[in-house]
Amino acid sequence: MRVEKSVIQEYNNPLQNQQQKKFEFLAEELENAGKNVEQIVQKLADFQVAIPSWALGTGGTRFGRFPGGGEPGSLEEKIADVGLLHALNRSSGAISLHIPWDIPGNANAVKALADSYDLKFDAVNSNTFQDQKDQENSYKFGSLCHADKAVRQEAIDHNIEVIKYGKALGSEALTVWLADGSSFPGQNNFKQVFQNTLHSLQEIYQELPDHWKVLVEYKPFEPNFYSMVIPDWGTSHMLASKLGEKALCLVDLGHHLPNTNIEQIVAILMMEGKLGGFHFNDSKFADDDLTVGCIKPYQLFLIFKELVEGMEDPNSINPPLAWMIDASHNLKDPLEDLLQSVEAIKIAYAQALLVDKEELAIAQQENDVVKAQEILQNAYRTDVRPLLTASRIQAGAAIDPVGLYRELKVREELVKERGSFSMATGL
Ligand code: PSV
Numbered sequence: 001m002r003v004e005k006s007v008i009q010e011y012n013n014p015l016q017n018q019q020q021k022k023f024e025f026l027a028e029e030l031e032n033a034g035k036n037v038e039q040i041v042q043k044l045a046d047f048q049v050a051i052p053s054w055a056l057g058t059g060g061t062r063f064g065r066f067p068g069g070g071e072p073g074s075l076e077e078k079i080a081d082v083g084l085l086h087a088l089n090r091s092s093g094a095i096s097l098h099i100p101w102d103i104p105g106n107a108n109a110v111k112a113l114a115d116s117y118d119l120k121f122d123a124v125n126s127n128t129f130q131d132q133k134d135q136e137n138s139y140k141f142g143s144l145c146h147a148d149k150a151v152r153q154e155a156i157d158h159n160i161e162v163i164k165y166g167k168a169l170g171s172e173a174l175t176v177w178l179a180d181g182s183s184f185p186g187q188n189n190f191k192q193v194f195q196n197t198l199h200s201l202q203e204i205y206q207e208l209p210d211h212w213k214v215l216v217e218y219k220p221f222e223p224n225f226y227s228m229v230i231p232d233w234g235t236s237h238m239l240a241s242k243l244g245e246k247a248l249c250l251v252d253l254g255h256h257l258p259n260t261n262i263e264q265i266v267a268i269l270m271m272e273g274k275l276g277g278f279h280f281n282d283s284k285f286a287d288d289d290l291t292v293g294c295i296k297p298y299q300l301f302l303i304f305k306e307l308v309e310g311m312e313d314p315n316s317i318n319p320p321l322a323w324m325i326d327a328s329h330n331l332k333d334p335l336e337d338l339l340q341s342v343e344a345i346k347i348a349y350a351q352a353l354l355v356d357k358e359e360l361a362i363a364q365q366e367n368d369v370v371k372a373q374e375i376l377q378n379a380y381r382t383d384v385r386p387l388l389t390a391s392r393i394q395a396g397a398a399i400d401p402v403g404l405y406r407e408l409k410v411r412e413e414l415v416k417e418r419g420s421f422s423m424a425t426g427l
């Protein structure tokens with residue numbers, strides 16, 4: 001199913017007037033406060049966040065999975081789903097693949113298909129956290145960290161193969177997330193598994209094309225509960241520094257213990273030029289994989305405030321970031337959930353763009369804690385949605401992407417096309 005531009009235009013026409021009024025009201029207020037509204041709307045229109053292939057199907061917990069039907073069963077169908085999202089919001093212009101589930105049979109044809117939806121290929125993800133049917137060794141006790149060189153080699157080769165697929169599709173980054181670790185004291189030698197991981201990553205790094213990056217993701221627990229080989233940003237940073245310039249840290253919002261100050265991590269990594277990418281989601285407890293912004297929208301705003309500060313700093317040494325949603329949907333239609341997530345990300349971005357940096361610097365200099373809080377909360381409490389809508393109209397997206405998705409009965413159409421029992425491959 002494809003959503004044509006004319007359908008979007010027809011949907012927008014009757015809504016445009018009301019939107020214009022809301023936009024003018026807000027724009028005037030912001031212009032009076034010295035903001036460049038046109039520039040903000042342009043930034044929002046340009047903002048793109050990648051969709052991972054594994055977020056297009058219904059996830060589950062270990063207690064069950066309740067698939068909603070019409071899920072994409074092939075790489076081509078996954079691309080079509082992201083194409084749908086991008087047509088509706090014009091902000092989901094990239095797909096992030098997971099190997100081995102998304103191996104492109106004919107890379108040129110897959111690229112052409114993605115092109116027809118105006119999609120790029122974001123970072124490619126390796127998977128050494130499960131065993132595949134044709135695998136010689138088992139990752140049960142680790143992959144890149146494993147005590148046995150043969151297992152490490154198999155995991156290294158897999159990552160190199162992932163780079164090969166990514167190259168064929170025009171991707172420019174490899175994301176490595178390792179489930180490696182131990183669940184019992186004494187199971188692993190902490191130093192040994194770190195060294196093994198470093199040496200394995202060094203071998204992968206050597207195969208990285210010059211213009212590529214490798215993003216090292218960390219996670220404090222799960223599936224291993226006593227120790228993870230890369231549990232935190234410090235370890236990720238240590239590995240990325242030892243590997244070299246093309247290695248950067250990846251922050252996944254769900255990969256922190258409760259109450260971790262993620263915005264501080266973001267600020268410091270960007271200061272060091274070592275923040276490479278971002279996985280968005282939200283959580284109540286840990287890696288809950290909930291819709292972005294559904295639990296802690298203020299935290300998301302504070303993170304974006306640091307991201308914007310880093311991105312807009314002319315002296316920043318941090319490279320451009322790879323943005324991605326990394327979520328799982330147990331209850332909602334995955335595509336609706338993704339539309340909500342993209343919206344939440346753009347809202348936080350818009351709010352962060354409203355922070356008065358100069359005023360904040362003065363308040364900080366004067367230790368005026370009250371003023372500093374007022375400045376942040378003024379930005380956060382601005383209803384920026386008319387700016388987002390304006391950016392969507394500018395980019396040719398639907399004024400209300402979820403509204404149009406429902407009006408077009410997209411899920412029903414997908415169920416008709418693919419059946420009620422088609423299940424997405426991946427996680
Ligand atoms: C691990 O929890 C993770 O966040 C990593 O990014 C994986 O690649 C992704 O989930 C899907 O398995």
Ligand code: MN
Nearest residue numbers: 217252279326
């Ligand atoms: Mn992740």
